[in-house]
Amino acid sequence: MSQKQLPGQSIPIGYVIDGGLKANLRIRLSVPPTTTREGSFIVIKSGNWQFYGIATDLQLGAVDPRFADTSSSQHFPVDIAAQFKKQTLHTDMVVMPALMLESGPEPGTPAYAAWQEEIDRGEREAPSLLPVKTIPSHQSDAFLANAGDIAEIFGKPEQDGYFIIGKTREQDHPVCINLDKLIQRSSGIFGATGTGKSFLTRIILSGLIKHDRASVLVYDMHNEYGLDDTASDTGLNVKGLRSLFGKSGVQIVGLGSGADIRGISPDFNLTLSCNDIMPEDIEMLSRELNLRETTAATLDALVQAFGRTGWFKAFKDMETEGTVFDGEKMVPSPESVTFWANNHGVHPMAAKGLHSKLKRLFNKKYILDNPPSDSIQAVIEALKKGRHIVLSFGKYETDLDYLLISNLLTRRIREEWERTTNIFRNGRGPEPRQLVIAVEEAHKLLNREIASQTTFSTIAREMRKYYVTLLVIDQRPSQIYDEVMSQLGTRVCGWLGDDDDIHAVLSGLAGRDALRGMLARLQPKEEALLLGWGVPMPILIQSRRYDDAFYAEMKNKSKKGLDQQRAIEALYPD
Amino acid sequence: MMENLTAGRLLRANTRACVVGCHIRQSPPDFGSMIFIPNQDGKTFGLVYDIHVDDDGLVRQLASTENVSEEVIQDNRLNRNTPIEMSILFIGYEANQMIFHSLPPHPPLSLDKVVLCSENEIRRFTSFGHFGYFRSILNNPELPAADLTAAHLNLAYQAQPLKDRERWKNAAVEMIITLLRDNPNMLNQVLFAVSDIFSPQSNAQEA
Numbered sequence: 001m002s003q004k005q006l007p008g009q010s011i012p013i014g015y016v017i018d019g020g021l022k023a024n025l026r027i028r029l030s031v032p033p034t035t036t037r038e039g040s041f042i043v044i045k046s047g048n049w050q051f052y053g054i055a056t057d058l059q060l061g062a063v064d065p066r067f068a069d070t071s072s073s074q075h076f077p078v079d080i081a082a083q084f085k086k087q088t089l090h091t092d093m094v095v096m097p098a099l100m101l102e103s104g105p106e107p108g109t110p111a112y113a114a115w116q117e118e119i120d121r122g123e124r125e126a127p128s129l130l131p132v133k134t135i136p137s138h139q140s141d142a143f144l145a146n147a148g149d150i151a152e153i154f155g156k157p158e159q160d161g162y163f164i165i166g167k168t169r170e171q172d173h174p175v176c177i178n179l180d181k182l183i184q185r186s187s188g189i190f191g192a193t194g195t196g197k198s199f200l201t202r203i204i205l206s207g208l209i210k211h212d213r214a215s216v217l218v219y220d221m222h223n224e225y226g227l228d229d230t231a232s233d234t235g236l237n238v239k240g241l242r243s244l245f246g247k248s249g250v251q252i253v254g255l256g257s258g259a260d261i262r263g264i265s266p267d268f269n270l271t272l273s274c275n276d277i278m279p280e281d282i283e284m285l286s287r288e289l290n291l292r293e294t295t296a297a298t299l300d301a302l303v304q305a306f307g308r309t310g311w312f313k314a315f316k317d318m319e320t321e322g323t324v325f326d327g328e329k330m331v332p333s334p335e336s337v338t339f340w341a342n343n344h345g346v347h348p349m350a351a352k353g354l355h356s357k358l359k360r361l362f363n364k365k366y367i368l369d370n371p372p373s374d375s376i377q378a379v380i381e382a383l384k385k386g387r388h389i390v391l392s393f394g395k396y397e398t399d400l401d402y403l404l405i406s407n408l409l410t411r412r413i414r415e416e417w418e419r420t421t422n423i424f425r426n427g428r429g430p431e432p433r434q435l436v437i438a439v440e441e442a443h444k445l446l447n448r449e450i451a452s453q454t455t456f457s458t459i460a461r462e463m464r465k466y467y468v469t470l471l472v473i474d475q476r477p478s479q480i481y482d483e484v485m486s487q488l489g490t491r492v493c494g495w496l497g498d499d500d501d502i503h504a505v506l507s508g509l510a511g512r513d514a515l516r517g518m519l520a521r522l523q524p525k526e527e528a529l530l531l532g533w534g535v536p537m538p539i540l541i542q543s544r545r546y547d548d549a550f551y552a553e554m555k556n557k558s559k560k561g562l563d564q565q566r567a568i569e570a571l572y573p574d
Numbered sequence: 575m576m577e578n579l580t581a582g583r584l585l586r587a588n589t590r591a592c593v594v595g596c597h598i599r600q601s602p603p604d605f606g607s608m609i610f611i612p613n614q615d616g617k618t619f620g621l622v623y624d625i626h627v628d629d630d631g632l633v634r635q636l637a638s639t640e641n642v643s644e645e646v647i648q649d650n651r652l653n654r655n656t657p658i659e660m661s662i663l664f665i666g667y668e669a670n671q672m673i674f675h676s677l678p679p680h681p682p683l684s685l686d687k688v689v690l691c692s693e694n695e696i697r698r699f700t701s702f703g704h705f706g707y708f709r710s711i712l713n714n715p716e717l718p719a720a721d722l723t724a725a726h727l728n729l730a731y732q733a734q735p736l737k738d739r740e741r742w743k744n745a746a747v748e749m750i751i752t753l754l755r756d757n758p759n760m761l762n763q764v765l766f767a768v769s770d771i772f773s774p775q776s777n778a779q780e781a
Contacts, residue, residue: 063755070762076769079740080747084765087751 010143025095033091039540041145046136056514057094098537102127147173163207166541179213186460186470191494214434216388226252226390244554250388256366259394271371274313284453294350316362411455421466432467442472443479451481460484477504490534495522579690587681594688595657606725608691611682616668618678624661665707675706696733705749724767
């Protein structure tokens with residue numbers, strides 16, 4: 001039920017009856033239970049302090065169980081029955097306190113003026129949000145948060161770097177996300193299929209691009225972010241990032257020469273040189289290519305023989321089964337894998353096996369002997385200049401393509417950003433541009449088996465110091481390596497049905513027991529739980545609509561401030 | 575109801591209750607009626623929670639006699655020496671123009687005049703404060719609390735101005751529930767009794 005309130009008006013809902021920091025607070029509701037919901041943002045006023053928390057449970061209770069058993073409506077007149085229910089039956093709300101803020105004495109009183117003066121004179125620390133370290137007293141009044149409370153905690157839409165990601169479910173107050181904080185650490189967007197992950201991702205990426213907080217590289221495995229698309233459920237046109245921000249802002253890169261994305265040519269094509277492929281790129285594909293334990297030794301021998309940049313081409317050019325007659329018998333030809341293996345102390349069968357399995361790569365049209373340009377470097381340069389790249393895989397939609405390209409490109413990016421960061425730290429160059437790499441189907445790159453071999457896990461763990469973070473998008477967070485999950489700062493989570501997935505999303509967070517049920521009971525669409533390091537406290541939101549009003553805001557030239565204000569009015573006219 | 579009808583004179587008392595005697599010709603007040611006993615500083619207020627007619631030797635004889643004539647019966651009733659007794663529960667007092675919903679500081683004295691409260695006095699007493707006098711009624715296990723409460727509410731309800739009646743009734747019921755919510759059996763009994771009085775059917779009959 002939506003309960004409207006005037007700006008600045010707090011709706012009282014009850015009072016604190018018991019609880020604690022560990023056990024959460026229990027609020028006896030003075031309003032019908034349907035006025036509030038799990039996930040409601042609650043403010044508790046206690047003396048000079050305000051406590052902020054989130055409703056994690058609602059429980060029916062009775063002064064005596066017999067009262068609940070008695071159907072008062074049958075025995076008493078309506079008004080007496082109503083009184084009876086009001087006095088003997090109740091609903092308690094469990095609130096997980098998260099933050100506290102000193103609000104000072106009642107505004108307008110001499111005590112408040114004195115308190116404010118002390119702050120102004122520097123004799124008292126200015127109030128700031130603190131993690132909750134104490135609890136409100138008994139019978140402290142509890143309120144549904146008003147727009148001011150939300151803005152106090154999550155920031156005001158007109159502030160630079162704050163971007164509306166959704167609204168509170170009960171009162172429709174806009175909830176902002178601090179984009180600067182979001183990109184300081186890697187973050188994740190999770191949700192089962194069909195819960196709106198892609199829309200949430202589009203919204204967040206749009207915010208980053210609009211506010212120019214970072215360059216964005218999207219590994220668009222399913223070709224849905226760059227160009228306009230049609231929503232699978234509504235059939236409506238969904239604008240791509242390129243449509244919103246234009247060609248000068250967002251560039252579409254297609255994999256392979258002559259690539260097209262649903263019949264549209266990309267801005268440029270990404271091709272790999274054989275020289276780009278390193279042995280570790282192959283090792284990472286062990287499961288996909290079904291490689292054997294001997295692969296590492298064979299690759300090492302190839303590198304020893306042809307160098308790190310030459311081995312792939314040389315190996316590709318070898319013949320798997322070539323033989324020649326030496327006058328007495330058939331022997332391996334000098335161009336054959338066996339010949340090379342025999343001369344380099346490698347078991348011929350191991351070499352032939354690897355060669356055979358790598359044929360899937362040798363045959364890839366986007367791996368060229370002599371590409372016309374270094375398109376990987378072109379992508380890197382565009383990102384460094386503040387452009388945003390959506391890499392569409394076009395017809396190359398297999399896991400093999402996705403794993404190889406994303407890891408290889410990311411490795412190059414990592415090397416470049418580490419280099420420029422070190423130059424910057426030595427005072428010999430400009431500060432590197434912040435970069436966010438959006439990774440779809442992240443569990444394919446960050447699962448337990450291969451996470452340690454990919455660049456992505458390194459980025460998740462360490463690269464925030466080097467101005468690169470990940471935006472992980474996935475429907476099976478439980479498949480992502482724990483060590484990576486624990487490093488994700490901000491988590492935006494839609495509905496998840498699997499207990500393991502819910503457990504994974506909440507790993508490393510305080511109050512996860514209380515939040516677990518909330519995640520499981522999210523609406524299947526347009527609802528998300530924001531939590532983690534990037535938000536001051538967990539909050540349940542109704543995600544923002546990716547619609548005409550959103551498009552209009554994104555297309556507005558102004559970065560922030562007034563246009564956001566107009567957007568708020570357009571989005572939330574009430 | 576006549577204003578300030580004398581209900582009788584006090585026979586015995588303590589600070590919680592008293593017994594009042596009256597002659598049958600005085601038309602003793604109804605069960606649940608509200609009375610006051612004037613004193614030097616003000617008044618002591620009470621509720622009639624019991625009315626009893628004691629026997630004497632002649633009544634016993636007559637009761638065992640066949641064919642007692644109507645004249646004899648009336649003579650015994652009207653000219654009896656033993657008064658009709660009413661038990662009164664003290665529910666508050668007035669001193670220096672102030673109403674208090676608590677027990678009087680001292681009991682009234684024997685043969686003090688006991689007066690039936692007028693509607694004005696009932697309204698003044700019952701609309702003061704927050705029904706603190708309900709404690710005296712509901713916490714006394716020796717009283718017929720359910721019926722006494724219902725009878726009192728009915729009387730007091732009628733004494734309220736028409737526009738205030740429902741609000742007063744709701745506030746009274748709320749206080750009853752607050753006081754008795756730890757005692758489900760008692761609460762149910764009281765609410766059933768109150769409901770009988772205030773049910774739509776009762777109101778229709780009354781109208």
